Amino acid sequence: MNIVVCIKQVPDAKDVRLDPETNTLSREGVKSVINPYDRHAMEEGVRLKEEFGGKVTVVSMGPPQARAILEEAISCGADDAILVSDRAFAGADTLATTYTLSQAIKKIGAVDLVICGKQATDGDTAQVGPGLAVRLDMAYVTCVQQVSTVTDKVVVLERMMDDGYDEVEVELPALLTVVKEVNTPRFPSIRGLRKARVADIPSYTAEDIGADVAMLGLGGSPTQVVKVFPPEPKGDRTILTGSVDEIAEKLAEIFRESSIGG
Amino acid sequence: MDHFLSEDQQAIVDLAKQISREMIVPKRVYYDETEEYPLDIVETLAKSDFFALFVPEEFGGLGGSCYDLVLALEQIGHGCVGIATAYAASALGTYPIIVGGSQELKEKYLPKVATGELRAAFGLTESNAGSDAGGIQTTAVLDGDEWVLNGTKQWITNGGQAHIYTIIAITDPHKGARGASMFIVEADDPGFSCGPKEKKMGIRCSATTELIMKDCRIPKDRIIGRRGTGFITVMKTLDKSRPGIASLGVGLAQAALDEAASYAKTRYQFGKPIISFQAVQHLLADMAIETEAARALLYVAARHIDAHPKDMSKGSAMCKVKATDVAMKVTTDAVQVLAGYGFMREYPVEKMMRDAKILQIYEGTNQIQRNVIGQELNKEYTK
Known part of the structure; x- marks a missing residue:
């Protein structure tokens, strides 16, 4: 079975700061990591390969630095990795990204x-x-929390829902998006790290993937970010304390006094 | 200080550090308090190839370099010496096969040790044979195609958790130093059992038990090397393994220093962080000097051993003594820096101090190490 896992390099959420002058995300000096959900996707690909056989190819669209997360994927058991990288891809929204990845x-x-x-x-x-x-x-x-069986025809899985889960059988080929509950990602292995250091990771350009340039990057993206800003701090806040009953009573009182309670 | 590690060695250090930080440190208090064997962490280390680290390449390992293992153990020991012991005990139990085993035994066992499928333990100590290895009373008698072992080993790390045990037993009582041989006993061999887990001061999650052999019958070919080479195999094993204990000492000392220095920066007395007081600075400075010195000696000894010299006993014993005495001193001083808080189980340094003590005792007490060094000096100056 041929498995492809898509991963993205994102700023480490523990390390994100806002530039106080421009109010935009300051990426300078911020560590880049594998998107946490993608780490679970990677683990699931490798786990399914180990259990049911096949091959895992990891794909990432991003700048040349994204090679680092592809190496990490190989050190954690992926067989091959491909970087999809071209200046023409820059500024892509999700529509242009899905086109490029596809x-x-x-x-x-x-x-x-x-x-x-x-x-x-x-x-x-x-x-x-x-x-x-x-x-x-x-x-x-979407939101797959467990993959139980894979045959050459179908995948049987659980989809996380607000009030439980659905059991789903889906015909192959298929695409799954996974939640964190699906597995516990492994650490790299020493052999994997050695393999990653010498891995041949090809870089696909817009031309390599036969893309229509009009559908790529900023030009191919209907979504335009006009402004990024942190939300204004809200007005007064009151923290209610006491037993549950007391808090409920105080809350009801506040509602009664305001228009919320009608 | 920069030790100019190769890219591969740095990768091993970084990975061991990552596992230590993300998995071992968050769980070390749980394992210390419950005294449970840290199976999940041992299995994680196996999946990440740490058991392959001490196995030669031709038997499915990653080369078996002493330096590589030392670097890994230092970082794992930085997280928890108990958990590191649970891992390192397999290396100790496997070394007899590597240094003295037949090709067949190596082919049979080593690939499975490298994957972590088999864990090992080393059985030397008995109630009357510790520092005096000559006091061994366990016997092995050849009966047709089988060896029959009788006796009890004491305080064996990984007892009950290992799948294979390398055991020394007397095969020819009248032959003195040539009267002992080593064997591989499998956990499910008839007549073999392990006692209950001992209650210890430190490294509490690592399993320590008696090994009991009552007419324990094993196939004839499970002897390691020739009959009568048991003591030689033990000595070669310990020469290779002692730097591992030294690395636990260095990792532990560094961890204690890290805790003490960070604490001293945040603890205010007389309106200042206590790290600004010379009394505390001097304590920390001595801790740092000793830790760096122990590390430097350890790395030199490991590189020396990897060059396969004829004699490695002295360097191996020296680094073990230095690093473990340093670990005891530095962890004790770390408790002093944290003072009242340091004595509380809420902070990690009291456990570090409890864990340090065993390092001066197991795999040859530091007094025995000094004997080894002294005897080597005696030989050198006779030439």
Whole structure:
């Protein structure tokens, strides 16, 4: 089985600061890491390969520095890695990103299963997985919390819901997006680290993936970020203390006094 | 200080540090208090190839360099010496096979040790044989195609957790130093059992038990090397393994220094952080000097051993003594820097001090190490 895992390099959430002058994210000196959800996607790909056989190729669209997370993926058990990198991809929104990734995955050849993290911690859109599935003409299931069986025809899995989970059987080829509950990602291995250091990680350009330039990067993105700002601090806050009953009573009183309670 | 590690060695250090920080440190209090064997961490180390580190490449390992293992153990010991002992005991139990075993035994056992499928333990100490290895009373008698072992080993690390035990037993009582041989006993061999887990002052999660052999029958070919080479195998094993104990000492001393210095920066007395007082600075400075010196001696000894010299006993014993005496001193001083807080179990340094003590005792007490060094000096100056 051919498994592709899509991963993204994001700023380490523990290390993000806002530039006080411009109110934008200051990325300077901020450590870049694998998007936390993608780490679980990577682990699931490797785990399924180990249990059911096959091959795992990890794909990342990003600047040349994103090679670091692809090396990390190899050190954690991925077989191959591909960087999709070109100045033409810069400024892509999720629509342009799914187009770019789909072109790259098509170049890999027949793929049975694509696994993505539920969402990236920088953009938080959760759109790339489903969008990519549509472009690849695959069935997709989001928020997968467990994959129990994989055959050459179907995958049986659990989809996390607010009030429990759905048991789903989906025909291959398919795309899954996973939540953190799906597994515990492993540490790299010493052999994996040695393999990663000498790994041949090809870099695909827009030309390599046969992309229509008009659909790439900023130009191919209908979403334009007009302004990034931190939310204004809200007005007065009151913290209620006491037993649950006392707090409920105080809260009800506040509601009664305001218009909220009607 | 920069020790100019190779890219590969630095990667081993970084990975061991990562596992220590992300998995060992958060769980060390739990394992110290429950005294449970840290199976999940041992299995994680196996998956990340740390058991392959001490196995030669031709048997599925990563080369078996002493220096590589020392670097890994230092970082794991920085997190928890108890957990590090649970891991390192397999290296100690495997060395007899590596230094003295037949090709067949190596092929049979080493690849499985390298993956972590088999854990090992080393059985030397008995109630009347510790520092005096000559006092061994366990016997092995050849009966047809089988050896029959009888006796009890004491305080064996990994007892009950290992799958294979390398055991020394007397095969020819009248032959003195040539009267002992080493064997591989498997956990499910008939007549073999382990006693209950001992209650210890430190390294409490590592399993320490008796090994009991009552007419324990094993196949004839499970002897390590020729009959009568048991003591030689033990000596070669300990020469290779002692730097591992030294690395636990260096890792532990560094951890204690890290805790003490960070605490001294945040603890205010008389309106100033206590690190600004010379009395505290001098304590910390001595801790840092001794830790760096122990590390430097350890790395030199490890590189010396990797060059396969004819004689490695002196360097191996020297680094063990230095690093473990330093660990005891530095952890004790760390408790002093943290003072009342240091004595409380809420802070990590009291455990570090409890864990340090065993390092001066096991794999040859530091007094025995000094004997080894003294005897080597005696030989050198006779030439």
